[in-house]
Amino acid sequence: MTDRIFNFNAGPAVLPLDILKQAQAELLNYRDTGMSILEISHRSKPYEVIHQEAEADMKALLGLGDNYRVLFVQGGGSLQFAMVPMNYLPAGRIADYILTGSWSEKALQEAKLLGQTHVAATTAGEGYRRIPSLQEIKLSDKPAYVHITSNNTIYGTQWREFPNFGDIPLMADMSSDMLSRPFDAKKFALIYAGAQKNLGPAGVTIVIIRKDLLDECPPTIPTMLRYDTYAKNDSMYNTPPCFSVYIVHLVLQWLRKNGGLAAMEKHNQEKAAFIYRQIDQSGGFYRGHAEPDSRSLMNITFRLPNEELEGAFVKEAVQAGLGGLKGYRTVGGIRASVYNAMSKEGCLALAAFMDEFRKKNS
Template identity: 50%
Template sequence: MVYRYNFNAGPGALPKEVLEEAQAELQSFQGMGASIMEISHRSKAYEAIHFEAQQLIRELMGLSQDYEVLFLHGGASLQFSMVPLNFLTEGKAAGYVHCGTWSGKAWQEAGKIGETRLLASGMETGFKQMPDLSRLPLSGDMAYVHLISNETIGGIQCHSFPDTGEVPLVVDMSSDIFSRPIDATPFSFIYAGAQKNLGPAGVTIAIVRRSLLECIPDTIPDILSYRIHAKHRSLYNTPPVFSIYMVNLVLKWIVKQGGVQGIGARNRQKADLLYNVLDNSGGFYEGLAYKDNRSIMNVTFRAHNPEIENRLLDELEQEGFLGLKGHRDAGHLRASIYNAVTYEQCKALSDFLIGFQRSNG
C-alpha cells in the first residue's frame, strides 16, 4: 500500500521540503562527510543548530527575556511527572483541568507526587467539550494550574485561556503549538512533544518563566530539574540531536509560511473545509466534538451507522489515506491536520467523503 495522504495523529506529517532537505544532508551534514547523527553535540556545528532553534522559538512565539527555552527527553508524558516534581512543593496543591485522556494521565501522575485538586472536568459531556474555564476555584496555596490546550482524542481545543492571576499557568501544547498565534505572556510553563507540529518524536520543547525556576527544590535529581537544564542551555547531557535538527528545519519552514499567523490562517481554512462536509451531510456524518470547542488540529467524526463506518475506513485506506481510524478511547474517525498537512490533502479527503456519501447515502 502506498499512502498519499498522511492524517496520522502522531507522529504526524512533516513538510515535504523539510524531509527533502534532511535527506540531502543525511550522510554528509554541511559537507562535513558525517551525518548530523554522528557529530559531537559539543561541536560548533551542532551548537549552531541548537541555539538557532531556541532563538527561532523565541521569535515565533514573541517570547520576552523572562523565559527560557529548553529541549528535553522523554516526550510530553515525562512532563506529567516532571512538572509536579519541580513545582509541586511541600504545603502546596496543584490544580488540574480534566478535559480528556491526556489531561487525565497528567492529573494521575501528579497525584503520585503531591496534593492535587480537580478544578474543572469535561467528563459529564464525555469530553466532547472543554469545561468552563472562566470560574476556576483558585486559592493562594496552589502551586500551579495545569491544562491541555488541545485534546487529540476527543478533538476539542481551548480557544481562550483562563486568567489564573498569581497562580502559575502550566499548559501542555503538544498537539497545537505553533498552529495559531497565541500570547505567551499568561503562561508560566508551556511544554510540547515535537512529533505533531514541530518534528519527529524524541524531543520535547519546554518554555519556562525564569522566576519559576527559582522555586525548584535542590532535592530533585539533576536530570529531572528544569533549573539544571536551563543552566546548561539544554546541553546538560547528550540532547536528541537529530530531533532538534529536524525541529530547526521545521521552524525555518514555518517562518517561510508567514510565521504562526500564516500557518494559523491556513489551518483554519483546512479545518473549515472538513467541518463543512460534516455539517452539510444531513446526518450521514457527525462530528464528535461540540461546535464551540472543535479542534483545528484533530477533526473527530463518525458515520451514521457502524457498517457504513467500517466500509468507509476500508475504502479510505485503499485510496491511500493514512491514519484516519480514531483512538481506541473514542473510536470512530479522526483526521489530524497538523501544520504540515496541506490544504490540497484536506480537499482530497473532503471530496472523498462527499463522494462516499453519494455512493452510500
C-alpha cells in the same frame, strides 16, 4: 512524489515535504562536515548552532524575551506530567488541573502521586465534547499552579481563549497544537510539547519556561528531572536527541519563512473548514464529537451511523491515498489530524472522499 499518501495520523505525524527533502539532502554530509547529522558530536560547533538557532526561532515566533528559556528534553509529554509537579508542587500546596480529555487525566494522575491536587473544572461527564467556560473554573485556595491541555487529540477539542490567573503560574501541555496559531505566550509560566505532532519527529520535547521558575527547582529530586539542570547546561547535560532537534530547527525556520503563526492560523482554519463543512452538511451521516465552539483545528473527530461503515470508511480511504484516519482505540470513529504540515490539497481530498462515501452509503 506519487508514492506518498496524505498522512492524517495523530502522531508521529506529517512533516513538510520540503523539510524531508532537505534532511535527505543533508543526511550523508551535513554542511560540509563530512559526517551525517546523526554522527556529529553534540559538543561540536555545527550542532551548537542548530541548538541556539532553534531556541531563538522559537522565542521569536512566540514573541518571548530573555526572561524565558527554551529547553530540549526527552521522555515525551508523559514525563512532563511528572516533572511539573516534582518541581513545582511543594508539600502543603495544591496543584489545580482542568480536565478536557485523556491526556489531562494522565497529567492529573501523575500529580496525585506527588502531592495534593484539585480538579478546577472538567467536562468528563459530557464525554469531553467541549472545553469548560472560564466561568466554570473554580480554583482551590492559593494553588501552586494551574495546568491545562490546550488541544485534545482524542476528542477533537481545543481552547479558543486561554485563561489568565494573574500571579498563579499557568502550565500547559501544547503537544498537539503548538505554533498552530498566535497566542499570548507570556500568560504561561511553562509550556511543554512533544514534537511528534506539530513540531518535528518523536524523540524531543520542547519546554518553554519562565526564568524565575528555574530558581524554584528542588535540589532533592534527581538531576535529570530538574528544569534548572537543562537550563544551566543549555539542554546538553547529557547527549540530547540531536536529529530530532535538527528537524525541529528546520520546522521553525519553515514557519518563519511561511509567514509565522498568523499565516499558519489562516491556513489551518481554511483547510479544517473543508472537513467540518462535510460533517455539518451531511444530514447526520457524519456526527462530530466536539461541540462547534470547542472544535479543534488540529484533530477532527467524528462518527458514522455504525461501526461497520466506519471500518469501510477507513479501508476505502487508504485505497484512495488517505492514511491514518482510524479514531483512537478508546473512542473509535474517525479522526483526521490536520497539523500545520497537512496541505490544503490533503483536506480537499478527504472532503471529496467523505462526500462520495456518504452518497454511496446513505
